[in-house]
Amino acid sequence: MYGLRRSRALLLGLVLFAIGSVMYLKSENLTAGTVPIHQHFPHSGIRLEHDAVRYRAEAIREAYMHSWNGYMKYAFPKDELLPMSKRGGNSMSGWGASVIDGIGTAVLMELPEVVEQQLRFIADIDYTQCEHQISLFETTIRYLGGMISAYDLLSGPYARFIQGAKGQKNYELVQALLKQSVSLADALKWSFNTTSGIPMPFFMLHEKRIKSEDINNIAGVGTLVLEWTRLSDLTGDTQYANLAQRAQEYLLKVENPEIGEPFPGLLGTNLRLNDGNFLDSFGGWGAMGDSYYEYLIKMYAYDPQRFRRYLNRWIQAADSTMTYLASVPANLRGSNIVFVGEYSNGRSIAMRGSHLACFIGGNFLLGGQILSDMKYSIFGLQLVEGCRMTYANSPSKIGPERFGWDPNLVPSNQKKFFEKHGWYFTGEIDYRLRPEVIESYYHAYVVTKDDIYRQWAWEAFVAINSTCRTENGFTSVSDVSREDGGRKDDKQESFWFAEVLKYLFLIFNEHGIQAADKIGFVPGKNQKWVFNTEAHPIRIY
Template identity: 65%
Template sequence: MFGMLRRTRVVLLVVFFIAGSTLYMLFDYPSEPSLHAFFPPSGIQLDAKELRYRTDAIKEAYMHSWNGYMKYAYPTDELMPMSQKGGNSMSGWGASIIDGLGTATLMELHSVVETQLKFIAKVDYTKNENVISLFETTIRYLGGMLSAFDLLSGPYAESFKARKGEQNYELVNELVNQSIKLADAMKFAFNSTTGIPAGYFRLTDTSINTNDVNIIAGIGTLVLEWTRLSDITGDPQYAQLAQRAQEYLLVVQNPEVGEPFPGLLGTHVRLNDGKFQDSFGGWGALSDSYYEYLIKMFVYDKRRFLRYKERWVQAAESTIKYLASSPASRTDLVYVAEYSNHNQISFKGSHLACFIGGNFLLGGQVLKNTKYNVFGLRLVDGCHNTYSSTPSGLGPENFAWDESLVPAGQKEFFTKNGFYYSGSIDYRLRPEVIESYYHAYMVTRDNKYREWAWDAFKAINSTCRTSSGFTTVSDVSQADGGKKADKQESFWFAEVLKYLFLIFNEEGVQGSERIGFVRGSKQKWVITTEAHPFRVQD
C-alpha cells in the first residue's frame, strides 16, 4: 500500500529559498522581491466593474442555496437538493443556518441574518438523541456562533442595528449565551482519565469509555473555539479543557510511535493514557486541522501560544524535508506525501490536504519567513493543477503521483499532468483549494489567484448547481462532473462561498476590516478551520 521512500523524488525545497529570507517584513506585499523572483507577477488587471460582477454572482449563489434550503429543508441541517428535502447529518440543530451566518453577515444580507439569529436564539442544545461529533459540532456550531458574535458586536454592529439599545442587540448577545449552553452540554466529553475528549457521544449518555481513541484532528481542532469562548465570557474552564487535551499533542508521550518525524504525528491517541496507537499520518483527513491550528493559535494570541508556533515550525520543517515531493513526469509541481512511519512514504494526496498551501502562507507572513511563503505558493500551484487538468475544472477527492502505481489507462494523463486519479474522484463542495487561492492572493496581490478562484466558481456553478441549490458531483474526470449526489453541505455556506466572497470583495466594512491578512502591522482576525473569522486578542 505504501511506497518506500525514493530519495530521487523527494524535493528538498531549501535549494529554492533565499538566504536571509526572514529579513523581509510581515506585510511587505505586493512587491516582496524574494517572492517575485520565483513567482513573477502575472500583470492581470481586474477593474471595479468586474469585481462587482463576480461578487454579485457569489452572493446570488448564496441566496440560491439559502432559498432552496428554506423552501425544502428548514430547519434541518442541510438541503438534499435532488430529492428536495432536508437531512440531519450534523446533530439536527440547523447546521446550515448557524454555519452560514458569518458569510451572510459579511455579505450584509440583513434579512437572512435576522432570520438566522432568531432561529439560533431558540435552539435547545441540551436535547439531542443523535450521535454527536465533538469536532464537527465545535467547528460548525460553536465556531459559527462565536464568529458571528465577533462580527456583529464589532465591525457589523452598526450595519445590523446591533448596538446597545437597538433592535438586534439582544439577539447578538444571545449568540454567546447559546455558545455557553452548547459547550456546557458537551464538556462531559472531556471526562476521560487524561482529559482527552471522546470524539463521539450522545447527550443522553454522559459516560465516557476511556478505552476509546480519538484522532489528532479531533483533539487538536477544539482549542481555538473553546479558548475564544473563555476569552469572550471570562470563564476559563472552556479553554482549560481544550488546552489540557492539546498537551498530549504538544508533548508526545511515546514519540518512538507517535512522532515519526519531528513535529509530525501519528493519528490515533488513547484516552486512557494519552499515548499514540500508530505512526501513520500527514496533512490530510484525520490529522489536517491539528497542524492548521498550531499557527492559528499563535496568530490569535502570540503571548499565550508561543509553544504552538514552535510546534508548527517543527512540523513545517519536517514537511519540507521529508514529505515534499515532485512527480517524475512533472518536476515543476510539488505535492506533500503521506507516511506510515519514518521510512514509508505514500505518494498520494487529497483535496482536504490542499489547505496546506494557505497554511504555509499564513505561517510565512506571521513569522516573516519567505521560505514558507515560497513553499506555500508552490503547493498552491500543485493543487491548482489538480483542478486545471480535469475536464470538469474541479479537483478530485483523492489523487496520487507514484509512477510505479499508475493505472494502465492513466499513463498518458499522468505524463501530462503529474498525477492520476486514485480512490474517490468526486467533488464534495470542498473549500480547501479556493481557501489556498485566497491566501495566495492576499500575500502576493496577484490577480492570477483571483482568476483561478473564478475559474473554480464557474466550474462549480456549471456542474454542481441544481434548481434548488448546489450538490456533490461524482466524477470530476467528466466534463459535466458526472452524476449529481444529494447533499448541500453546510460548509458550502461557511467556507466555499465565504472565501470566494473575500477574495473578490474589498468594499464596505469587510474591505476596511480586511478579514484575514491586513495591510499594516497588526493582524485583526484569524480564520478557523470552518472559515469563521475570530477577533484576535490585543
Template identity: 50%
Template sequence: MQILGAGGVAAVALVGLASHAVMVSTAPAGSEQQSRPPYIVNKHRARAVQDAFRVSWDGYYQYAFPHDSLKPIAKSWEDDRYVFCLLFLFRNGWGASAVDAFSTALIMGNWEAVDQLLNYIPTIDFSKTNTEVSLFETTIRYLGGLLSAYDLITGPLSGYIPRNRTTQVYYILVQAKFLADNLKVAFDTPSGIPDNNLYFNPPRRAGSRTNGIATIGTLVLEWTRLSDLTGDQQYARLAQRAEEYLLHPRPALGEPFPGLLGANVDLGTGLFVDGAGGWGGGTDSFYEYLIKMYLYDPYRFSEYRDRWVLAADSSMKYLISHPTSRPDLTFLAMWRNRTLEFYSEHLACFSGGNFILGGLTLSDPSYVKFGLELVNGCRATYKNTETGIGPEIFRWQDGRTPLNSSNNPGPPVNESGFYEKSGFWVANGGYVLRPEVIESYYYAYRATGDKKYQEWAWEAFKAINESCRVGVGYSGILDVNRERGGGYRDFQESFWFAEVLKYSFLIFAEDDAPWQVRADGKNEFVFNTEAHPIRVAKGGRRPYSGKWK
C-alpha cells in the first residue's frame, strides 16, 4: 500500500539548475516581514536534493535493506556502524540507514519510503545483536530517529498518514521505549555516569572505566523527550543525573578554561581524568546539547544555558585563532590543559551553526557574528581543495603564538604553497559524507537570509555529487585534495540520509515549515546531533491542535 503514491526513481539532475532556478521570496507582507530574514525558496535545487535521496534510498532498499548500510559499488550491504571517532566497528543489524532516513523522508514528503519504514519499524528486535552496542550512537540514531518520526507524524504531518496506520505509528514510540529499556543498564555504575559500551542478550555493561563527555552529554535530549512523551520520568532522570557531573566538573584539571572541559570522566568517581578537549570529535556534542536543551525547555534547563554561555565566551576569548597566511579566517583551536593545539576537524565545523543557534535563542548578536566567522573559516576548507570538499582533519599555524614553537609548527614543505593560498593544510584528506559544514551553512542562512549561504550549500552539494556519487548510491572518498577524491570507500553512511541530505534540502525548501529554524528563536523543533527534529516541550509555538505531551 502507498501512503500518497510512490515517488519515482529520478536521476540527480544538477546541470543547469542554477541558471533556470525560479527564486520566490516567501517573506510575508506587514510587520512580521521585519522580524525575519527574506528567505528565498529554490524548488529546483530542493528537488535535486530529493532526487539524491531517492537514488540513495532506492539503492539501499534494493541491495542492503534491512541491513545497516549500503555498499554502492559492490551493490551489497554491511551490518556495520563505525562508532564514536571511528575507533570500533559494531554490527547491530537493526537497519541504521533506514531509521536514520525516516525523519528526512517525512520532511521531504517521500511517502513511498515512509510507507516502507512504517512497515519495518515494528519488526526490529532491539534485544538482539551480534556484538557490542554503543549507547551514544544508538541514542542519536535509533532513539532520536524514532522519537523524531513520532513527533512529526503525530504533530505537523498527522494529516498525511492514513487512519489505518495508527498501529504502526503507535509502535514507533513502543519501539523507542523498548530500546531505552535495554540501554538503561548502561547507567548502572557507581556514579550513574553511563558505560558507553554494552552487550545485549541479556543487556549488560562492557565494563569500561571511563566515558567521554560527548558520549555522556549527548543523551539528555533524547532520553528527556522519551520521558516527556511516555510520562515515565526514569529515562530523563538517568540522563540528567549523568549530565550533572559535566555541569559541575571536578577536579580543577577537568576545566582548564571556564566552561571548557576535558574529554573523559571516571565511571566510578565522576571525576575528570584529563584536561584535553575541543569542539571536535569526543567532546563536540556536549557543548551542542547545552543550548539545545535550553531551547527544548527553558524552564527546566536554564542551567544548561548558563554553561553554554560560559563555554562560548571562553571559546571566543581563549580559543580564537587566525592562520598566519590567512588572518581573515577564524578557527577554534583544540587544547591540552591550557596549551592550544592548532588543528581542527570536519566534525568541529558544526560549531559555527551552534554559535548561531545560541545567538538566536538568547537574542545575542555577538554569538551570531562569531558563528558566521567560523562558518566562513570552514567554507575555506571546502573552497580550496581539489574536489571542493573539506578534509577530515586540517591544520594551520597560529598568528598570535610564537612561530615554530612546539605547539605551533609551520606546514610541511610540500604543503607550504597550499597553506599560503588556503590558510590551512590537509592532515587527513578523507571524507565520509560528513554534514557539519552544510549544517552550519543552514544555520547561517536561517539567521541572516543571505543567499550566499544557499550558494555555498549548493556548491558543496554539487561537489559531493561530483565526487561521491557512484554505483547505486553515494560513497565516502579517500582524499579530497585529489581528482574525484582519489578513490572510494564503497560505503554509504547512514548520516548521509539523516544529515547531509536533510540540511541540503531545508536550505532551499519552504521557509515556513514548522521544523525550520526560526531567526526569532521561537522554534517548534530542535535538531538532535543526528539532525532528527525533536518537538520542543515548552516555549515554542504549538503547530497543531491535539494533546501536547
C-alpha cells in the first residue's frame, strides 16, 4: 500500500492536501476533556471533521514514505539523505542515523515492511567501530533513545504487529534492539571516566583519551539521564544510570552558583570536565541548554519516586523563566502572545529567541498537567502562540532559526514588519526541518483538545511540503523570509523522521494501535509514555 511510485505519491499528496484542507467551524464552545483550561484560555470553536483528520494523517504517512524511499534509494546505509545531490551523508557517526531515528515513527504509522528493514539493519551494526567523531549527546538521543524506544514499543503494544507470521524470527530482531543498546552504551561509557564524572562531549571511539581541559554544556550533560536510566531499568544493570545521574548532580547542585546559577534554577551554559565548575552565566532555553530543562520534568514523569529532586529543579527554572525571561512586544500587549528571552553576563536579558527554544510551550504544558497547576499550562499556551507568530507572519509560513523583538535592534529594512507583527528576522533565516513549534502544537492539542492547534500543525505541514519537498525527499531551506523558502540546502535530517513526522502523525492519527493504547495522548499523571528530546517514546518506569 505504501510502496507507491513517485508520481503516484506526489499525486496522492496533492489530493490529500486538497481534501485535508477542508475545515469546519462550529459555534459551540467545545470541552477539553477533564482539563478546565478553557476557563482561562477560551476554546477557538474550530472543529475538524473526522474525514479531514484521517486524510491529513494519511498525507503525513505518505510524506514519511516519500522521505524513506528517497533515503533507501540514494543514501542507505549512511546517516542521512542529501536529496538534491542524490547521495548519502554521514554527519552522525555513520551508523545509519535515519534508520534508527525513523524506526519509532514507522512503528507508530504501522509500516511493517519498513520496520522489518530497519530491524534487520540495526541487528547487524557494529558499535565498536566508528571512523567519525562521536557526539555523546546526539548518539544518546538518536541511537540509544531510538533503539530503546523501538524495544519498548515492539515488546509492548506493538508486539503482535511485528511478529506476524514469522513469529520467533522477528521476536529475536526485537530482542536485538536491547542487545544493541547495551553494545552502544558499553562503547560510549568510557567517556564518563573524567575526574568529575562529567563526560566528554566529543571523541573518537578508538582513542579513549580524556582531555582534562575540555568542557561540556548543560544540554550535553543533562540530556543523557532518561536514556541511560531506562537502559539500566530494562537490563537490571545499574552502571548506566549511575554514570548519567552522577554527571547530572553537578546541575542539580551547582558548585559555584555565583557564576553558574544567575537565576534560581536557570544555569549558565558551559562547565569544566575536571571539577564541574561553571565557566559562564549566559543561557536560556535555546541551544546547549534546552533539553536539560526539558528532562527535569520528564524524569519526574518517568519515575516520581526516584526523581522528585528533578521536579523541584524544573519548578525553580520554570518560575524564574516566568519572572525574569518572559516578555511581550509593546504592540502585542493585551494578547495571549509571550516570548522568552535569553540572558548573559548574569542578569542581562536579551529579547531574542530561536526555533530550538520553541519546544518550551509544550514543556510548560506537560509540567502543568503533571503538577495540575494551571499557571504553567496557561503560560505554555501563551508561549505556543508566540512561536506560532513566527510561522504565521513569515512569507513562507515557516518560522526562522532565530528571531528577535527588541525595539532598539530592529533592522532598518524590517521596521514596518516589526510594527505590524512585533518581531523581526535576525541573521539566521533558514529552516532546518526542525520540530519544536509542531512539538508544542502537539502538547497544546493534547491538553486542550482544541482543533485550532491541529489546524496550525496542518498549516505548518502544508508550508513545509511546499518549500522543502524535493523529488527524492525533504530538505532544509535557506530563507524563510521569502515565500518560496529560498535555496534548498540539500540535507534531510534524521530528526525529520523522528520528530517532525512523528508529532504531526500523533496530532492527526485517531486509529490503530497507537490510538487504542493512547500513546502520547494521556496527559499528566495518567500517562504511560514520555518522549525523549528526539521524540522517541519511552515507557515510564
